[in-house]
Amino acid sequence: MSKWRTVTSDVPQGSVLGPALFNIFVGNMDSGIECTLSKFADDTSLCGAVNTLEGRDAIQRDLDRLERWARANRLKFNKAKCKVLHVGWRNPKHNYRLGREWIENSLEEKDLGVLADEKLNMSWQCVLAAQKANCVLGCIKRGVTKRSREVILPLCSALVRPHLEFCIQLWGPQYKRGIELLERVQRRAMKLIRGMEHLSYG
Numbered sequence: 001m002s003k004w005r006t007v008t009s010d011v012p013q014g015s016v017l018g019p020a021l022f023n024i025f026v027g028n029m030d031s032g033i034e035c036t037l038s039k040f041a042d043d044t045s046l047c048g049a050v051n052t053l054e055g056r057d058a059i060q061r062d063l064d065r066l067e068r069w070a071r072a073n074r075l076k077f078n079k080a081k082c083k084v085l086h087v088g089w090r091n092p093k094h095n096y097r098l099g100r101e102w103i104e105n106s107l108e109e110k111d112l113g114v115l116a117d118e119k120l121n122m123s124w125q126c127v128l129a130a131q132k133a134n135c136v137l138g139c140i141k142r143g144v145t146k147r148s149r150e151v152i153l154p155l156c157s158a159l160v161r162p163h164l165e166f167c168i169q170l171w172g173p174q175y176k177r178g179i180e181l182l183e184r185v186q187r188r189a190m191k192l193i194r195g196m197e198h199l200s201y202g
Helices: 017-025 053-072 123-143 149-165 176-191
Strands: 036-040 043-047 083-085 104-106 108-111 114-117
Touching: 043 053, 083 108, 114 123, 123 149, 123 176, 149 176
Parallel strands: 083 104
Antiparallel strands: 036 043, 108 114
């Protein structure tokens, strides 16, 4: 005989159909869009060239289309998170609105984990990647007592390298300062291995 008991704690689980249904739901969002619309999960980016007034008007028309689509489908954009990143040296930096609200301009934005500024300078991305990798190295140093190569190398490959190589094709360091910053992380990782503490390389 089984007895029912009250569950006092649990881990809520979403439906496996949820992401698929959401993709179907937003599938027609780009209908009639003139500029480039990029969708990833629940993030949406609209890009366009604004070297002419027609380019500016095209972006505003697309924003109006997106707002109408959202109203028709009873889906609201989080306007507090909407930002405009003006890219280019001679960008006229027009203002845009979504619905009745003006969209705030931003000097830098993080998209899918990659930080870029208005000059597409990736120096800060190098700094962030090095900081995350150094945090993980600190955890390995404090939490692992055995410093053999067989222990440290797999840990660094699995836990440290992903931070240094995430989207590296996009933000790969362009300046010597960024390259040295990432190489410093690698040298620190090498020093964790017993017998290689004093090893230096160019």
